[in-house]
Amino acid sequence: MAEALRVRGIPVEVVGLAGLLSVPEVADLVAMLRLVADPTAGTAAMRVLTGPRWRLGARDIAALWRRARELAGDGHGRRALSAEQIAAGSGPDSDTACLADAISDPGPASRYSPAGYRRIVALANELTALRAHLAHPLPDLVAEVRRTLGVDCEARAAQPVHGGWAEAEHLDAFADVVTGYADRATASPALCPPSVAGLLAYLDTAAVVENGLPPPQLAVVPDRVQVLTVHAAKGLEWQVVAVPHLSTGVFPSTASTRTWLTDAADLPPLLRGDRASAGLPGVPVLDTSGVANRKQLSDKISAHRRLLDQRRADEERRLLYVAITRAEDTLLLSGHHWGATGAKPRGPSDFLCELKDVIDRSAAGGEPCGVVEQWAPAPAAGEPNPLRDKTIEAIWPADPLGERRDDVERGAALVAAAMSGDPPADARDGWVADVDALLAERTRESRQRPPALPNQLSVSDVVELGRDPAAARRRLTCRLPARPDPHAVLGNAFHDWVQRFYGAERLFDLDDLPGADTGVAQADAEELAALQAAFTRSAWAARTPVAVEVPFEMAIGDTVVRGRIDAVFADPDGGAIVVDWKTGEPPEGSRAISHAAVQLAVYRLAWAALQGCPESAVRAAFHYVRSGVTIVPDKFPGPDELAALLGDTRP
Numbered sequence: 001m002a003e004a005l006r007v008r009g010i011p012v013e014v015v016g017l018a019g020l021l022s023v024p025e026v027a028d029l030v031a032m033l034r035l036v037a038d039p040t041a042g043t044a045a046m047r048v049l050t051g052p053r054w055r056l057g058a059r060d061i062a063a064l065w066r067r068a069r070e071l072a073g074d075g076h077g078r079r080a081l082s083a084e085q086i087a088a089g090s091g092p093d094s095d096t097a098c099l100a101d102a103i104s105d106p107g108p109a110s111r112y113s114p115a116g117y118r119r120i121v122a123l124a125n126e127l128t129a130l131r132a133h134l135a136h137p138l139p140d141l142v143a144e145v146r147r148t149l150g151v152d153c154e155a156r157a158a159q160p161v162h163g164g165w166a167e168a169e170h171l172d173a174f175a176d177v178v179t180g181y182a183d184r185a186t187a188s189p190a191l192c193p194p195s196v197a198g199l200l201a202y203l204d205t206a207a208v209v210e211n212g213l214p215p216p217q218l219a220v221v222p223d224r225v226q227v228l229t230v231h232a233a234k235g236l237e238w239q240v241v242a243v244p245h246l247s248t249g250v251f252p253s254t255a256s257t258r259t260w261l262t263d264a265a266d267l268p269p270l271l272r273g274d275r276a277s278a279g280l281p282g283v284p285v286l287d288t289s290g291v292a293n294r295k296q297l298s299d300k301i302s303a304h305r306r307l308l309d310q311r312r313a314d315e316e317r318r319l320l321y322v323a324i325t326r327a328e329d330t331l332l333l334s335g336h337h338w339g340a341t342g343a344k345p346r347g348p349s350d351f352l353c354e355l356k357d358v359i360d361r362s363a364a365g366g367e368p369c370g371v372v373e374q375w376a377p378a379p380a381a382g383e384p385n386p387l388r389d390k391t392i393e394a395i396w397p398a399d400p401l402g403e404r405r406d407d408v409e410r411g412a413a414l415v416a417a418a419m420s421g422d423p424p425a426d427a428r429d430g431w432v433a434d435v436d437a438l439l440a441e442r443t444r445e446s447r448q449r450p451p452a453l454p455n456q457l458s459v460s461d462v463v464e465l466g467r468d469p470a471a472a473r474r475r476l477t478c479r480l481p482a483r484p485d486p487h488a489v490l491g492n493a494f495h496d497w498v499q500r501f502y503g504a505e506r507l508f509d510l511d512d513l514p515g516a517d518t519g520v521a522q523a524d525a526e527e528l529a530a531l532q533a534a535f536t537r538s539a540w541a542a543r544t545p546v547a548v549e550v551p552f553e554m555a556i557g558d559t560v561v562r563g564r565i566d567a568v569f570a571d572p573d574g575g576a577i578v579v580d581w582k583t584g585e586p587p588e589g590s591r592a593i594s595h596a597a598v599q600l601a602v603y604r605l606a607w608a609a610l611q612g613c614p615e616s617a618v619r620a621a622f623h624y625v626r627s628g629v630t631i632v633p634d635k636f637p638g639p640d641e642l643a644a645l646l647g648d649t650r651p
Contacts, residue, residue: 015228039100052400060116068102241327246352252316459563557643597633
């Protein structure tokens with residue numbers, strides 16, 4: 001779907017780590033990283049060799065594979081092999097010959113085409129250089145692989161910029177994933193230290209288990225189409241939402257899923273925290289009490305299977321509810337009869353038929369709630385799948401330049417000729433012209449305004465812009481890895497505890513896994529306990545909040561600001577007070593309090609917007625837990641002042 005949108009010139013963002021890994025430039029980056037770290041990664045080697053950068057042909061790959069078998073001591077290394085045999089031998093289950101070994105030692109040049117041999121040698125040199133960076137921090141290593149591959153230039157050249165969105169931002173999103181993994185592994189001694197092998201295992205898990213990893217930090221933006229799973233869309237809304245594939249066997253899915261009855265990797269219900277108990281919904285539990293023979297046990301198991309199937313169907317229906325309630329204005333639903341390869345038509349799913357019935361009944365009752373724009377009749381019995389007849393032919397390896405190759409090669413030849421030719425007789429005049437051009441360029445750059453800030457900022461970013469605009473702009477416009485903050489671990493642990501203290505529900509996260517909080521338990525246990533004791537002595541502990549941990553996302557000027565409000569309490573006068581918990585020391589001096597007030601000003605605006613009440617009805621305060629001090633600033637920046645704060649740092 002994303003590719004179809006790109007072909008039509010529509011800017012698109014693939015949201016979520018599993019989806020991100022399927023983006024071509026990210027997949028190329030991961031393949032190269034895997035080949036650098038693991039010489040036995042034959043699948044990654046095949047992607048690198050046949051990708052748009054090296055474009056090795058079938059004969060050169062066959063020769064390279066024969067060389068790999070020679071190096072592995074296989075006596076059949078000189079035997080001709082088919083492409084299928086090469087692919088199977090370089091797969092993940094093969095532990096004999098390695099293409100990486102043959103890349104490093106390709107043997108005689110006469111076995112390859114001249115261009116193929118040059119490319120293999122160049123790739124070997126790149127791998128050697130990149131492996132020298134394996135001891136560097138993970139974000140630095142990935143950045144070096146990215147620079148070496150030049151995928152940024154390729155991504156930007158392949159797709160133009162639309163509304164500030166360039167395809168290279170998928171690579172930036174992947175860099176954020178790498179940095180986040182490294183930060184979590186560094187901050188928690190309970191986890192293994194960050195490593196390339198750990199990162200690759202993390203990515204492999206993300207590609208297979210969608211819900212086994214933290215959800216991405218998603219922001220709704222109006223200048224692109226965002227493609228994501230329903231799980232990732234929870235809690236968000238868009239003006240227009242399209243839910244495709246409401247077809248039989250697709251959504252809801254009828255594929256057989258693993259259960260604890262057939263898969264040892266699935267937890268039995270009795271060991272699960274979400275099991276059904278005392279009339280509460282949850283995973284059904286197999287009750288074998290009263291079973292006296294095999295027939296009764298078989299009947300119990302069959303009934304348990306039906307309950308598990310019903311729970312799965314209920315989960316799919318809840319998922320549909322989430323999907324159709326994400327739309328603020330327009331909801332588009334569709335299904336299909338024919339899949340790309342199936343021999344039998346699928347037809348609309350039960351969900352789509354039920355929704356059509358609702359639309360038909362509402363129209364008949366005079367209160368239409370939607371329009372059925374098209375409802376294609378079912379194919380005739382025995383009708384073949386028309387999509388299976390659409391044979392697609394392509395040249396392999398694919399030419400990334402396509403029809404532009406002649407023009408690009410002509411331009412490259414002109415550049416090479418200019419770089420290799422002797423300097424002309426009037427070179428001195430040329431140097432003078434170059435110096436003049438450079439001086440003029442420097443003059444123009446000095447007059448340019450600072451680079452644009454991102455379209456989305458966090459509340460912390462806004463506070464930093466108010467405190468030190470120059471430093472904040474440098475950090476926000478130059479993506480560099482940030483050093484993990486040891487105090488952030490303690491602060492996060494305390495905020496989680498406060499949320500549980502007030503009895504608020506909290507989504508399960510990786511940090512909730514056993515052992516994930518060992519870093520706090522060992523290094524900061526006493527400090528965390530002191531903060532908890534201090535909080536219980538405060539007046540806030542005796543009050544009941546209206547809401548806790550409230551996420552928000554709002555526009556301030558041309559910038560989308562997102563954040564999370566710690567707690568909101570009702571005021572006696574009918575208004576509300578927004579409170580932010582602080583584990584550090586109170587600010588000293590009016591200037592420091594004024595800078596800190598920017599954060600509360602954003603929270604006031606956000607809560608007023610969420611409740612549809614005037615800003616004047618919302619107060620805001622910091623509570624410094626350690627010292628027991630609550631600070632209510634005398635003055636807060638208003639919407640115009642916050643917009644001016646962001647506008648002063650934008651071009």
